[in-house]
Amino acid sequence: MKSFIPLFPLFLATCSALIAAPSASQLLNQQTETMIAAAKLEDGEVFTRELLSSEEWQRELNDSGPVTDPDKVIQLLFEIWKTDKSLASRKVDRQMATACALEGPRRNWTAEEMLPRYEYFRDKWKYGLLNVMYEDISVFERRYLARGVQHGGLNSMESMEYQNQEVCLPAEKYTGACWYARWILLNPFGDSIHGPNYYAPFQESWDNYAEIIRNVGGVCGSLSNFGAAAAIANGIPAVTMGEPGHCAYAVLTKPENWQPAYSLSWKRGTHTSFYGSTWGWHMLTTKAQQDQGGAHASGDLRRLADYHFSNKNYTKARATIRMARTQHPLDWETWQQSVQILTDSKAADSQWQELHQDVLKFLAPACGEVAFHLLDEFIYPKVLPEGDKNIAARKNILLAWQRASQDWGLARWDYEHAINRQLQLLGKDVVAQDSFMASLFAIHAEKNLFTSDILANQLGRVDKDEKRLQTFLAAIGKSLSKGKTDNFAKVIDTLAAKILPDAAKRGDKATFQYIGKLTAKNFPENKIKPDKFPGILLSSGGTFGIQKPGNRWDNPSRHWGVIEEHGGDFHTDAKPATATIQLGNYGRISGVVIVTRGGNIGRLRGAIIQTSINGTDWTDAHTLSKVSQINRIDLADKDIDAGYVRVIQNNNEPLHFHKFLVYGKKQN
Structure with missing residues (x-):
């Protein structure tokens, strides 16, 4: 007699294998339904129907970065929708409402606090009072607008209205919006920015925090928050950042380009962060979200993995x-x-x-x-x-x-x-x-x-x-x-x-200085000791570069000493010849000292000393007509503030110095 093999378990296994997983749309819908159920909305049937009938809206909600406290996000989105029940039909407003709902719980802001922010951007856009970039940014990028900046006073509607009217710029110019306010450590009454009374005497003098900062001034924290808030008030994503002993900010100056502003270091910690707060984390998250199709596809796969699990x-x-x-x-x-x-x-x-x-x-x-x-x-x-x-x-x-x-x-x-x-x-x-x-x-x-x-x-x-x-x-x-x-x-x-x-080309002061100091042990200190100009040696601690370093006359290992009292040497090859210092300290220049090599001193004749704030836009400061091996150029009466100084020779002659020293008073 043949043994009997029960077929029912085999039948079940076969059926189970044949049952397909839900589609991406179905899984997205299920995730949204779960969030809505947890929110326990009262009279939310119409809102629920609208949200669940729009796959695009659900993707904006679920695939635009982390969803913190999903039930609270839905509750906040519902409260915004109740005041503007047609927002789902207007993509820009729907996206802004969604961004506000996503950021509200992360800020611990109630509907009463977040609703005016949504209405601000809705109305400003309706009347053409925001930057044109605002129309095309993603929900994820709108989260920076919804969240605002570190200094709470600049997030008030009064401050935003003021900056929308008074700081209207092309997107790329908001990296300089911080300078609408002056840098000043002590207010007119002598109170330090680091104390509680710096802005206190002016609370009744102007209508809002932004106006106070613009008129009174501040240091890096106030200025950076002012610059970032100005961008945000005009519909441009921005974020404030902390750096060692400094505050900075960054602006989305054009699609896919976050530009640091008022930044002094790569060691940045963003005040709006989603996973990690460093600049690298910021770039990872923003890059991932720039590919919105990829972000949606990634979300679909995560939901499918959850389903299988x-x-x-x-x-x-x-x-x-x-x-x-x-x-x-x-x-x-x-x-x-x-x-x-x-x-x-x-x-x-x-x-x-x-x-x-x-x-x-x-x-x-x-x-x-x-x-x-x-x-x-x-x-x-x-x-x-x-x-x-x-x-x-x-x-x-x-x-x-x-x-x-x-x-x-x-x-x-x-x-x-x-x-x-x-x-x-x-x-x-x-x-x-x-x-x-x-x-x-x-x-x-x-x-x-x-x-x-x-x-x-x-x-x-x-x-x-x-x-x-x-x-x-x-x-x-x-x-x-x-x-x-x-x-x-x-x-x-x-x-x-x-x-x-490479360090000079990248503007990497830390690397240039560390390796440069090691090289100082390998060649003797230059014996020529010219008289100094008032102030500190601004060039010290910076970087120094020329075109075609390492040419047949040049040894880059001695470049560090050129901008330090130790001395060194270099020799240019490319024409026009340039020798450029990124100053160790930004400052008001009192004078420049150039010590050329002993031979062919005349090659320096006609060269121009130029200064720059940013290393891109240059201004002539002095033309060298009478030259010798030691050249002292007094610039104290020219009121030059600079972060960069260079010598450029347009006469088809090379440059070769032992010392290129810049003196002056350090500025912030």
């Missing part, structure tokens, strides 16, 4: 979210969800290793900073083997991220933090750590973007241990030349010749 089909959930992260690697939410799905499904080690490889292939080349955060926070604990016997394996895994991150990506960031963290993960073996640092240098030597941080970190670690120092220098020397050397001077000179011109 809720049905305990973990294999499909993991495969779907992997598709999302590899196709849309700038979308941080897909990486977050990848970690969550692997964690909640108790994924095997091979799944975490696959995620690790995806980070290296798809995210690290675009944004090493965010990739490292993801690895350090979630993935290294799963893929790094423990124990002293596994140091070599850990090293190889850690170096994989270094090889994948070959440049700054979307923005410069704190790479040295990653070095220190990786050293901790490697283990406490000093020899292994030194070997790891030498490997880092070898990986990054060719592009010279991270080498100065690596060198600074390692030299600090070895301190006065000469043996460790020489071992390290011998190791990195192999990365800099074909020959093997443990000669410190040669290694630093080679390094400087490769790094200093």
Whole structure:
């Protein structure tokens, strides 16, 4: 007798496999329905029907960045809709209402606080009183308008009305809107901006906070908030930022271009952030949202992955979210969800290793900073083997991220933090750590973007241990030349010749100064000591560059000394010859000192000293007619404020100085 095989379970399994997942539209609709149900709206049937009947509106709501407290978002959107029930038919107003609803909970603003903001932008747009850019920005970009700036007084309707009327500029000009107010530390009564009474005497003198700032003044915080708020009041996304000892801001000057303004450092922390607050995080998030079709597709895949996960089909959930992260690697939410799905499904080690490889292939080349955060926070604990016997394996895994991150990506960031963290993960073996640092240098030597941080970190670690120092220098020397050397001077000179011109071109003062100071040990201080001009040496701490550095007459490793009292040398090749200083300190110039090389002094005759605020627009300050080896040019009576100074020679003659020093009074 044949054994009986029950067919019913097999039939169920076959049916289950044949049942297709809901469509992207259906899943989007289900997500929105869940949010509406959680909001518990009263008399919300018409609103619900309108929202659920518009796929475009639902995508604007769900795929425009993180949705914080979804029930509160829906409640706020409903309250705005109740006051303007036709907004769904006007795309621009619908998008602005959605942006306000998304930002309200993140600000802890009630409908009474957010509704006037929506109405402000609705009415200004209706009457043609906003920048033309306003029409085409995305819901995500409108979130910056909805949120406003750090200083609350500038978010009032009175301040916004004032700035809309008084600070009307083309979009790209709002990077200079901060200068509508003057920089002044003490008010007319002698109260410091850092105290509580700076603006207090003027509360009744003008009608709003923006007008007070414009008339009284302030320092970087007030000025940056004023500039960003002015852009926002005119319908242009902007964000305020904190920098070390300074405040700055950034403006969306044109589609896909966020331009920092009044910025002194790459170390920026944005006051409106969605995941992380650094400039790199800002660029990642804004880049992801610039591709709105991609943002929607990524959202569809996340919803599908959630669907599979809720049905305990973990294999499909993991495969779907992997598709999302590899196709849309700038979308941080897909990486977050990848970690969550692997964690909640108790994924095997091979799944975490696959995620690790995806980070290296798809995210690290675009944004090493965010990739490292993801690895350090979630993935290294799963893929790094423990124990002293596994140091070599850990090293190889850690170096994989270094090889994948070959440049700054979307923005410069704190790479040295990653070095220190990786050293901790490697283990406490000093020899292994030194070997790891030498490997880092070898990986990054060719592009010279991270080498100065690596060198600074390692030299600090070895301190006065000469043996460790020489071992390290011998190791990195192999990365800099074909020959093997443990000669410190040669290694630093080679390094400087490769790094200093690039640092000057990028305006990277920190790199230029660090490597430049190392080179000072390799050539003697110039013995010519001209008289100084009043003030400080403004050129000190800056960068110095020429065209075609490293030509047959020029040694870039000596460029640093040219703008310092130590002295150095350079020799131009390209014509017209220019020698440009990005000043270490912006300031009011009192004088310039030029010490030329001993021969061919006459080549300097006819050269022009020019100054610039921004390094782009130049103004003639002095023409050199009578020249000698030592040239002292007094500029005190010209009231020149500058961030850059250059000498340009239009007479087909090269320039070659030992010293190019700029003196004056430091300004903010």
